[in-house]
Amino acid sequence: MLRAADDAAPPVSAYTITAYQHGKQPRTLQLVAVSPAAAIRAAMELMPGWLISSPTLTPDWTDELPPA
Numbered sequence: 065m066l067r068a069a070d071d072a073a074p075p076v077s078a079y080t081i082t083a084y085q086h087g088k089q090p091r092t093l094q095l096v097a098v099s100p101a102a103a104i105r106a107a108m109e110l111m112p113g114w115l116i117s118s119p120t121l122t123p124d125w126t127d128e129l130p131p132a
Contacts, residue, residue: 074098076097076098079094081093083118091114092096
């Protein structure tokens with residue numbers, strides 16, 4: 065039996081991470097990932113050389129599309 069692509073996709077959550085670098089303003093990133101570790105890895109790729117904070121779940125986020 066074939067499954068739709070959406071059925072096979074892992075659940076995702078939105079995470080907020082702050083990146084810090086000496087002498088620069090902190091940058092806040094909002095990332096959608098399958099786990100906190102995946103969010104940290106993505107932040108490290110986006111902001112190489114920056115210190116990355118622990119991710120926090122972004123409140124009131126949903127992966128549901130609004131009605132058309």
